[in-house]
Structures are given as C-alpha cells and as structure tokens.
Amino acid sequence: MKHSAHLLLGGLLAACIAQAGVNAASAQDSPFLIADSLLTDAPHALGVVEIRASGSVRFSEQLRMIPGLAAWSQDRYTLRLLGTGQEGLLSSGPTFLLDGLAIPVAFLDRPLTETLPVTPSAVTTLRFDAGQRSHEGARLRDGVMHVRTPMLQGWEAGGALAVINETGDPGPAKHRDGRLQNVDRSGPATALHMGWGNGRWTVQTGLQSDLHHLTDQRIAGRVRLTYAENAQPVITQFSPWARLRARTLNWRLDLAGGRAWRKDFVYLESAGWEWPSRWTRDWVASRALWKRDGLQAGVEADGWTMSSTNRPSFIDLPAPVRLMEAQSRGTVGWIGSHWRLTTAGGVRLIQAAQLEVDVRHMLPLAELALSWNSRAWEAGISLSGIGLDDAFPQERSWSAAASLSLARTGRQGRWKVSLDGESGHFPEAGNLSFWAASGVDTGSWMTLASLPTPLPVPRRLQGQWLVERAIGAWTGWFALEGRWADGLLLEDRRIDQPFGIGPLLPSWSWSAPHGGWLFSRTVGVRRVEPDRIQWRGQFQFQHVSSQGDDTYFRAATGFPRNRVWISAAEQRPGGIRWFVRAAWQGAWTWPQYLEPAERELPASLWLDATVGKTLLSGHMEALVSLLNLPDRPLMTHPAGVEEQLAIRLTVLFQSRPGPSR
Amino acid sequence: MATAQSVPSDPDEAFATLRFALSGGVVFRDRGMTEWSPGPDARLTVDTPYGKGRLRADVAWQAWEGQPAAARVDADGVRSTGDLPNVQTLAVVAGWGWTSDPQSTISLEAGWMLGNLFMLFDLPTGTPGRFESEILTGPWIRVSRQLGPARVFLETRAHRVLTRPRWDALSPSVGLAFEMDTPRWMKWVLQ
Numbered sequence: 001m002k003h004s005a006h007l008l009l010g011g012l013l014a015a016c017i018a019q020a021g022v023n024a025a026s027a028q029d030s031p032f033l034i035a036d037s038l039l040t041d042a043p044h045a046l047g048v049v050e051i052r053a054s055g056s057v058r059f060s061e062q063l064r065m066i067p068g069l070a071a072w073s074q075d076r077y078t079l080r081l082l083g084t085g086q087e088g089l090l091s092s093g094p095t096f097l098l099d100g101l102a103i104p105v106a107f108l109d110r111p112l113t114e115t116l117p118v119t120p121s122a123v124t125t126l127r128f129d130a131g132q133r134s135h136e137g138a139r140l141r142d143g144v145m146h147v148r149t150p151m152l153q154g155w156e157a158g159g160a161l162a163v164i165n166e167t168g169d170p171g172p173a174k175h176r177d178g179r180l181q182n183v184d185r186s187g188p189a190t191a192l193h194m195g196w197g198n199g200r201w202t203v204q205t206g207l208q209s210d211l212h213h214l215t216d217q218r219i220a221g222r223v224r225l226t227y228a229e230n231a232q233p234v235i236t237q238f239s240p241w242a243r244l245r246a247r248t249l250n251w252r253l254d255l256a257g258g259r260a261w262r263k264d265f266v267y268l269e270s271a272g273w274e275w276p277s278r279w280t281r282d283w284v285a286s287r288a289l290w291k292r293d294g295l296q297a298g299v300e301a302d303g304w305t306m307s308s309t310n311r312p313s314f315i316d317l318p319a320p321v322r323l324m325e326a327q328s329r330g331t332v333g334w335i336g337s338h339w340r341l342t343t344a345g346g347v348r349l350i351q352a353a354q355l356e357v358d359v360r361h362m363l364p365l366a367e368l369a370l371s372w373n374s375r376a377w378e379a380g381i382s383l384s385g386i387g388l389d390d391a392f393p394q395e396r397s398w399s400a401a402a403s404l405s406l407a408r409t410g411r412q413g414r415w416k417v418s419l420d421g422e423s424g425h426f427p428e429a430g431n432l433s434f435w436a437a438s439g440v441d442t443g444s445w446m447t448l449a450s451l452p453t454p455l456p457v458p459r460r461l462q463g464q465w466l467v468e469r470a471i472g473a474w475t476g477w478f479a480l481e482g483r484w485a486d487g488l489l490l491e492d493r494r495i496d497q498p499f500g501i502g503p504l505l506p507s508w509s510w511s512a513p514h515g516g517w518l519f520s521r522t523v524g525v526r527r528v529e530p531d532r533i534q535w536r537g538q539f540q541f542q543h544v545s546s547q548g549d550d551t552y553f554r555a556a557t558g559f560p561r562n563r564v565w566i567s568a569a570e571q572r573p574g575g576i577r578w579f580v581r582a583a584w585q586g587a588w589t590w591p592q593y594l595e596p597a598e599r600e601l602p603a604s605l606w607l608d609a610t611v612g613k614t615l616l617s618g619h620m621e622a623l624v625s626l627l628n629l630p631d632r633p634l635m636t637h638p639a640g641v642e643e644q645l646a647i648r649l650t651v652l653f654q655s656r657p658g659p660s661r
Numbered sequence: 662m663a664t665a666q667s668v669p670s671d672p673d674e675a676f677a678t679l680r681f682a683l684s685g686g687v688v689f690r691d692r693g694m695t696e697w698s699p700g701p702d703a704r705l706t707v708d709t710p711y712g713k714g715r716l717r718a719d720v721a722w723q724a725w726e727g728q729p730a731a732a733r734v735d736a737d738g739v740r741s742t743g744d745l746p747n748v749q750t751l752a753v754v755a756g757w758g759w760t761s762d763p764q765s766t767i768s769l770e771a772g773w774m775l776g777n778l779f780m781l782f783d784l785p786t787g788t789p790g791r792f793e794s795e796i797l798t799g800p801w802i803r804v805s806r807q808l809g810p811a812r813v814f815l816e817t818r819a820h821r822v823l824t825r826p827r828w829d830a831l832s833p834s835v836g837l838a839f840e841m842d843t844p845r846w847m848k849w850v851l852q
Contacts, residue, residue, distance in 0.1 A: 171795050171824035172780065173746055175727075176696055574675065616850055624775060645823065647796045 013221065032217060043477055043527050044068045044084075044128040049534055050569040051123055053577035055610040055623035057162035057189045058210065062120045063145070065581060065608075067536045067565050068139050068522065069128050074267050074640050075219055076166075077186065077235060078213040084130045085542065086483055088556040089269065090490075094128060094143040095135040099245065100658070101254040102136040103323065104304045107430040108268060114208055115146070115281065118214035119191040121160045121652050124148050125242040127488045130481065131464050133400035133420040137300075137327050137346060137365050138386035140426040142427045151247065152197025152204070158654035164627075166646040177608070181220075186212045195243075203247040210237045214265060216641040219274070222503050223265055227276045228312040236263045249293050255279070257284035263311070267639065270432065270491055271446035273503035275318065276311035296333035296342070303327065303349075306430075316444040323431035324351040327555050338655060342369045350391070350429040352438040355441050358575035359438040361391040361429070378407045385437040392437055393453040399424025413469035420462045425455070425489070433489060449509050456487040456513040472504075473529050479522045483538040486515035490555045504639050514552040526607035537566040561601075562586035575614030577623070582607050605630055612650070618657025622653035674709050676851040679843050682706040684836025688723075692830030696745055697725040704834060709843065709851070714759040714772060719848065721752040727783075745781040752776060752797055752820075768812075770803040778822050781830045796823045805838065 041049035044066050046054075055064040060079035066069045069087035075520045082091040093111045098118060105111040125148035132142045162188050170180035188211065196202030214223055214233040223233045241258030259280045265274035283304035290297050303326030312318040329346030344367040351360045369382035385400040400423055407416035427434045435448060442448045461484045470475040492511035495504050524538030540563045546553035563586070569579040583606045607630060612623030625648040684706070688699040700723060708717035727745030758772020780793040799820030805812040815835050822828040843851070 056823035165794075165796060167796055168825040169793070171793055171797055171828060172694060172697065172748060173824065173826055173828075174790055174793075175782065179696070562698075617852070647823075650718060 003603075004377045021208035037136045039125045039127050039148065041475065041526070042129075042410055043479065043522070043524055043526075043538065044130065045528075046126045047528060047534060047578070048124045048417040050567070050579060051126065052121060052621075053569045053571065053579035053610060053612065054622075055162070055579070055612055055625045055648060056120050057160040057191055057650055058114050059118070059120050062123070063113060063128065065567070065579075066126060066128050066568075067567055068130075068524070068540065068563070070563075072640070074583060075212070075214060075216070075235075075265075076641050076643070076646075078110055078267070079113065080143075081142075082130070083128075083482065084522070084540065085561070086130075086481060086520055087132065088518075090488075090556050091142045092132075092140055095141040096145050096147060098147045098256070099149055099254065101256060101285055101287050102300075102302060103256065104283055104302050106139075106141075106428065107306065108266070112260070112281070114210060114237055115239045115241070115258060115283065117204075117206060117243050117256045117258055118147060118149055119158060119193045119206060119208075119406065120161060121191070122149055122158060122193060124150055130160075130479075131418065131420060131462065132422075132462050132483065133403055134384045134422060137329055137344075137348060138367070138399070138401065138426055139428060140382045140401070140422060151245065152195050152202045153197055153199055154656075155194075155196050156254040156654070156656050158652070159190065160650060160652045161188035162189050162648050162650040164189070164646050164648045166644045168644040181217065182213075182215050185215065186336075187648075197245075198522075200247055203243070205242045206240070208237070208241070211235070213250065214274075218639070218641055219267075222273045222639075223276070225315050225503060226274055226315050226317075227265070227361040228314045233265060233276075234263070235265060237261070241467050251288070253289075254285070254287045256286070258282075267431075268446065269639075270448075270506065270508055271442070272505040272639070273445070275445045276313050277317070278311060279306055281306045291335070293336045296329040296331070296335060298333075299328070299330070300346075300428075301326070301328040302354045308502075316408055318440070318442045319355050321440060322351075323429045324353075325349070327365075329367075331367075336375060339370070339372045343367065348386070350427060350434065350439065352435060352440055352442050353428060357439050358443075361389060361427070363387055363389065363391060378405075378409075380405045385424060386424075386428070387427065389567050391427050391434075392455065393451055394425050394455040394457055396424060396457050399426055401426075412471075415465070415467040417466075418464045420460075422458075422460045424457055437633050447508070451489070451510055452512065455489055458485065458487040458489065458513075459486045461514075472609070473532070474527050475523055477523070479524075481520040481522075483518045484515070485552075487513040488515055490514045490551055490553065492551045493554070511551050514549050514551045514555070516547055516549055518556070519543040519545075533568055533570045535568050537564075539564050561588045565577040575618065575621075577610075577612045577614075577621075579610045580608070587600060592623070598661060610648075614657075619653060619655070621650075621652040623652070624648070625650065673710055676707060676709050676843050677846050678840050679847070680708050680715075680838050680839035680840040681825070682708075682836050684814070684815070684834040686721075686832050689831045690774075691828070691830040693822075693824065693826050694725065694830070696728045697748065698728070700724040700726065702832070702834070704836070705787055706836075706838075708758075710763075711757065714757055715763075715770070716755070716757050716826025717772070717774070718755045719752070719774065719776075721750075721754075723752075724748075724751050737748045749781045749783075751781075752778065753779070754797060755799070758801065758803075766807050768805050771800065773800050774798065774818070774820075777813075795828075797821070798823070810839065812840075813839060 010113045046066055054065050068084060070082040071079055073079050091107055096105055104114055110177040127146040133142045165185050168179045169182050174180045191208045193204055193206035212235045214220060227233050239258055239260040246253040246254040262279045264277050264279055266277055267274050276377040282357050285302040287300045288442045305324045307320045322578040322641040327348040329344050331342055331344040333342035345364040348363045367384040371380040382403045385398055387398050403420045405418040436451050465480045468475055489512040490509050493508040520542045522538055527535045564584040567581040571577050585604045587603045588601045606628055608627050610623055612621055614621045627646040628643050629645060684704045686702050702723035704720050704721040706717055706719040708715040725748045727747050729744045754774040754776025756772050756774030758770050760770040761768045775798045778795050778797040782791050784791040796818050799818060801816060801818040803814050803816040805814035817833045819831050
C-alpha cells in the first residue's frame with residue numbers, strides 16, 4: 001500500500017511539476033505519460049466515475065462540480081470560473097488544456113466552454129491546478145484546467161441529451177392568476193461526436209447545441225428593457241467541431257477547430273444589463289512536437305475570430321464588432337537525464353475592428369523554462385515576456401512573468417512550494433481593457449471609458465504551499481495560498497440604487513493604481529481508489545487585506561467566502577451510478593453596491609444529487625439529477641437569478657459500451 | 662442422452678418477472694388545485710424485481726373540472742370573471758420500492774417515485790399555456806393479497822407536483838396485478 005501510494009504521489013508530483021514551468025507544459029511530454037488515475041488524485045479533480053455519474057451534458061455544469069473551484073452564473077447558463085476564489089471578480093479564468101493542447105475560449109470575463117471540442121461525458125479526467133500565472137504564450141490566467149480524453153481504437157460514436165427544468169412554475173395556478181409567469185427552463189442540450197482511431201491516430205468530429213430560456217423574473221425584467229422582439233428571450237448555441245490527434249514515440253500532432261453560432265444576451269457587470277446580440281466565432285488550435293536524442297522541437301499556433309451583430313433592441317447597441325487573436329510559437333528543448341531546458345519564441349496578433357476603427361497589434365513573445373528532477377526532488381524555473389509596442393498605454397513597452405517551484409515526494413507524502421510573479425499588462429483581444437484601449441464603442445449598452453495614460457505597471461506575486469500525506473486509502477492535504485498585488489488597473493464601479501428587478505446601471509471609470517493582500521488556507525481529504533466510493537472533502541478559509549484601498553476591496557473581494565465542499569460518487573455493480581455534492585459558502589457582504597444597494601449575502605447551501613442506470617448492455621444510460629435541492633431563493637448576486645431546485649433528465653449513448661460492471 | 666430443459670426463473674433475480682397492474686383511484690385530499698374538481702383516475706403500472714425491492718414505471722390519466730367563474734371568490738372577496746379551463750393530466754413516473762416476501766399471500770410494498778405530470782388544458786389550439794409539464798414526486802405504499810392468478814391490492818400515494826404554489830395530493834386506489842416471466846429480449850434490454 002505504501003509503495004503504491006508512493007508511486008501515486010510521485011506521478012502526481014510529476015504532473016504538477018510539468019505545469020510549474022510557465023510554458024514548459026505544452027512543450028514537454030509529461031502530461032501524456034501520466035495515467036488519468038494519477039491526474040485525478042489531486043485536490044481539485046474529477047475522475048471518470050465522478051464525471052459519468054454527474055450526468056452533465058453541458059461542459060459548464062461539469063466544471064461546476066470540480067471540488068473547490070469557485071464558479072457562479074448570473075443566469076444559470078453563462079458560467080464564470082473564478083479559480084479558488086482568490087481573485088474575486090478580477091479572475092481571468094483558467095487556461096484550458098485539452099489533452100495538452102491549449103484551446104482558446106476566453107471572452108470578456110468568461111470562458112466559452114460550450115465551444116470546447118469534446119462531449120463532456122466522454123471526458124476521462126478533469127483537473128484544475130490553482131494559481132495565477134502566465135500560460136501558453138504569456139497569457140495571464142487563474143489556473144489551468146486539464147481535460148483528458150482517450151485515443152480511439154476503431155469507430156466510435158456517442159453523445160448526450162439533457163433537459164433541465166427548474167421547478168417553481170405556477171402550473172395550473174397561472175390560469176387563475178394572470179400575474180404568475182413561467183420561470184427558467186433549459187434544454188434540450190445536446191453533445192454528439194463520432195470518430196475513428198487506431199491507437200496512434202484519432203480523428204473526431206462533433207456537434208454541441210443548446211437552448212436556454214431567460215424567463216427568470218429578475219433577468220426577464222432587465223432583458224425586456226433592451227430586447228425589442230415580441231418573443232421569448234432565449235440563448236441558443238450551435239457549435240460543430242473537429243479534431244485530429246497523432247501520437248508516436250518521437251512526435252505528436254494535435255489539430256482542432258470549430259465554429260459557433262450563438263444568439264446571446266451578454267450580461268457584463270460593468271454594463272448592468274444584457275446586450276441582445278448574435279455572435280459567430282471561428283477558432284483553431286494546433287501543435288506539432290518532435291523529440292529525438294535529447295532534442296525536442298515544436299510548433300504551436302492558435303487563433304480565433306468573433307463577429308457580432310445585434311438583435312432588435314430598444315437601446316443603442318454596440319455597432320458590429322470583429323475581434324481577432326492569432327498566435328504562433330516555436331519551441332526548442334534540450335533533454336538530459338535529470339534536466340530539461342526549453343526555449344520558445346513567437347508572435348501574437350490581436351485586432352479589434354468596428355466601423356472606422358481597425359486596431360491591430362503584433363506582439364513578440366519569448367519564453368525560457370528549466371526543470372530538474374531526481375527520484376525525490378523536482379524543481380523548475382521559467383520566464384516569459386511579451387512586447388507591447390503601443391498596444392497598451394503603460395509606462396513600459398514589455399511585460400514579464402516568472403515562476404519558481406520546488407517539490408519533494410516521500411514514501412507517505414509530498415510537499416510542493418511555488419512562487420509566481422508578473423509585472424505589466426498582458427493584452428488579449430477578448431479583454432475589456434483592450435477594447436477600451438482600441439476605442440471600441442459600446443453604445444448605450446455600456447459606458448466604456450478611455451484608459452488613463454500612462455498606466456502604472458501592475459505587479460503581482462503569488463505563493464503556494466501544498467503538503468499531502470497518504471494514510472491507507474485516504475490522502476489528507478493542506479494548502480496555503482497568498483497573493484499580493486500593486487499597481488492594478490481596476491473598474492471603480494458604484495451602484496447607488498436599490499437592487500431588485502431592473503437594470504443595475506453602474507457609474508464607473510478605470511482607476512489605478514490599486515493593490516492589497518489575499519490569503520487562503522484549505523484543508524482537505526480524498527479517497528479516489530478504483531471500484532470504491534470516490535470521496536472528496538475540503539474546507540477553505542479566506543482572508544482579505546486591502547490596506548485601506550476601498551476600490552481594491554470592492555473589486556477584488558466578491559467571492560472569497562469561506563467554503564466547505566463534500567462530494568461522493570460510485571459506480572455500482574449492475575450499472576448503477578450516483579453522485580452527490582454538498583457545498584456551503586459563508587455569509588459575506590457584497591461590496592460593489594453602496595447603500596441602499598449594499599446587501600449582506602447570507603450563508604448558502606447547495607445540494608446536488610444524480611442517480612443513473614446503464615441500459616441496452618451499456619450502450620445507453622439514463623440519469624436523473626436534482627440540482628440545488630434546498631429549493632429556496634439564494635441571493636448570490638444582486639443581478640443573479642433566484643436559484644431554485646432544477647431537475648435534469650439525461651440520456652447518454654455510445655457505440656462502444658463503457659464498463660458497466 | 663442430455664435433454665434441453667428450461668430453467669425456471671428465480672423470482673428474486675433482477676428483471677426475472679414483469680408484473681402488470683391496472684387500478685383506479687380518486688383524489689382523497691389535495692392542496693393547490695382546489696379550484697378544480699378531480700375525477701377518478703386510471704393507472705397502468707409495470708414493475709420488476711431489482712435489488713431488495715422492485716423497480717416500477719407507472720402511467721396515470723385523470724380529468725379535472727375547472728370551476729366556473731361564479732364559484733370563485735379571491736381573498737379580497739372579489740368574484741372572478743373567467744371560467745377555469747378543464748384539464749386532463751397524464752402522470753408518467755418511475756420509482757423503486759422495498760417489498761416484503763412477494764411470494765407470501767399478503768405482502769407489503771413501499772417506495773418513492775419521480776416523474777413528470779403532463780397537463781392539457783381545454784383551451785383553443787395555439788393558446789399560450791394550453792400545454793404544461795411539471796415534475797412530480799412522492800411516496801407510495803401498497804398492500805396486496807394473492808387471489809387466484811392475480812393479486813388484488815390497495816395502494817395509496819402522496820405526490821407533490823413541484824409548482825409554486827405547491828400542488829399536493831393524497832390518492833388511494835384499488836386494482837389487480839398479474840405477473841409473468843420477463844421475455845428474453847426485454848431482459849437483455851433491462852440488463
């Protein structure tokens with residue numbers, strides 16, 4: 001048992017170290033060599049048993065189930081991922097690595113996870129590595145989300161279909177009281193895929209489609225002030241995609257791309273109400289790696305474009321916008337028996353175009369990573385930088401990031417310490433600050449102020465310490481995380497109206513410099529043995545110090561609430577699967593809204609439960625999920641929905657049955 | 662010389678038998694639908710052994726008569742001006758229940774069910790709200806006695822339709838159940 005625990009922890013450590021180098025992760029092959037079970041044995045992870053038993057068809061719903069990952073949705077559809085809650089509203093969301101390939105999904109304050117080229121039920125491992133640092137070509141992100149899918153052997157087709165009904169409809173009572181209206185309902189949400197593979201090559205194509213009604217009273221009240229069509233306000237999405245993968249001993253190839261059509265109601269905190277819009281988004285991501293005799297070389301390229309048009313509206317909406325981001329990098333690495341040195345150089349092109357505005361910037365990138373390992377020790381250091389030309393009106397023409405990590409694995413446990421620092425701005429086409437710098441006009445939907453010039457240079461420093469100890473089948477862990485920031489560019493937002501139904505139009509301006517401290521202490525346990533109940537539990541206690549900076553406190557502390565998380569899942573003989581999650585968040589004051597809108601957030605409890613059964617010899621599976629069992633209004637946000645018990649009915653099907661025991 | 666013999670099914674084996682039941686019931690007490698008068702319901706239930714109890718699927722039809730406007734007065738004493746439409750409901754539910762020895766003359770079963778209640782209101786085609794669908798859940802308890810080839814049973818279910826305001830009902834029913842071996846093709850599907 002001790003030996004297996006040692007191997008388990010060692011493998012996990014190797015996975016962590018592979019990610020410790022800023023950009024080394026994509027250039028190294030370590031992520032491909034680590035078993036899914038080892039990736040799952042981590043503080044914030046889900047294994048195949050938990051993923052299949054959760055019954056999720058939308059990727060956003062699957063991500064919401066990752067232990068300890070802070071997430072919230074203003075409309076129960078558009079998900080924001082906020083890391084471990086350390087960055088509050090400032091969180092940029094994680095980098096998404098699909099089998100090691102970085103997929104571009106960031107847009108404004110959210111990841112467009114529904115465009116990821118994968119069916120959620122086909123995922124074997126999900127793991128979130130906490131910590132803000134530079135990833136994949138000097139993109140500043142709050143953590144990394146590893147998504148793992150298997151290589152195919154032969155032909156395979158599969159998919160999932162779900163309908164989600166929120167309870168609380170008036171039902172027949174609507175006919176006796178005309179004031180009563182329907183509430184949110186969602187779906188059908190579908191995810192389909194088919195493909196072929198021979199173990200070395202895999203070709204896949206798929207389709208994701210979705211539909212979500214904005215009938216919640218709070219949202220509908222706002223939407224009806226902007227949306228001028230006499231029809232139900234509905235968000236729809238249709239996203240075809242394709243992937244190609246190849247793996248040999250000496251080289252690897254990944255290619256993925258897709259298109260998404262989306263009828264949307266974009267809600268942004270800075271706007272205070274919805275933007276009735278239509279979006280078309282094209283994206284591609286690719287990578288080729290070659291390794292021989294201690295030498296490794298690779299080429300990576302990714303890019304996306306988004307074009308908007310407007311839906312009928314009562315207000316003056318932003319004129320059609322076209323955003324584009326493309327990036328390519330070349331990597332060269334030298335591999336010794338215990339060390340690895342990787343260098344990379346590349347260029348990023350970002351563009352914002354609207355009417356007569358057409359702003360383009362070509363930004364150079366450079367990266368260096370060095371790692372060393374022995375049987376018990378692992379160490380890594382990495383540096384990355386991006387040139388800014390005149391993309392951002394900051395005092396310096398470049399931004400840089402550095403990471404250091406050190407870890408040790410023993411027979412019964414391990415520890416890891418890491419230190420990350422960034423200095424400067426890291427512009428991307430989807431960032432609101434880049435829109436402001438480019439002069440994008442947001443019409444009457446939002447007042448987008450120009451950036452102050454010159455901007456001070458932001459500086460951030462994060463430290464993490466994680467210690468784990470295996471006791472029998474259980475692993476206990478403790479994590480300490482601290483972040484310090486200075487010179488930040490923030491939105492100084494104030495809302496001095498009573499909140500409720502209606503828009504929350506804030507008055508705001510860009511404000512800099514700001515800074516403060518954030519601390520997080522988390523203790524947790526888990527048991528992820530195969531063929532047993534998968535247990536995970538953790539308690540996170542957070543602390544904020546703004547050192548008297550009111551703007552920082554209001555902008556950065558929306559979500560650092562003390563949290564408890566417990567989940568369990570099992571696949572039983574006979575094809576029965578179940579998953580239960582309980583999450584509690586402590587009381588907090590929502591700080592962005594001054595009197596009379598200031599509101600004390602009560603402690604919140606979420607309970608989700610799913611049970612399912614395989615049918616047709618494992619070719620099909622039916623699951624029933626009860627989401628948010630307490631069924632009571634939860635005021636998670638002044639602009640958020642009244643959360644109610646929702647019931648999801650899911651049907652999964654696959655041409656090659658999985659293990660149903 | 663070996664001869665092929667059919668092996669009798671173990672009645673406790675999962676999906677070994679199917680039991681069909683026809684029953685009729687009434688709404689004994691309800692809350693949330695007091696402006697509608699319930700008629701009797703008709704139910705078809707199919708259940709099969711699974712674990713220490715039985716899995717069941719159930720379909721129930723019922724008609725509700727809406728009160729005329731003259732009969733309705735709200736809390737402020739204001740008489741309503743519109744008649745309530747009649748409604749037909751179809752409850753489709755599935756559940757699992759524990760059962761005492763099913764081979765004994767008298768047996769007891771109790772369990773929980775979950776499903777959907779579909780409602781069709783007597784309104785012109787295309788009228789908003791003519792068709793509704795809500796989640797339904799609740800427990801049931803059944804006492805049965807073997808009577809020749811069939812079992813006669815008395816069942817009571819207490820279900821809640823998850824609307825706001827809540828809609829609860831207590832509904833007893835009586836019926837007959839017949840049991841048969843599960844066809845092989847259906848057993849393959851279920852397993």
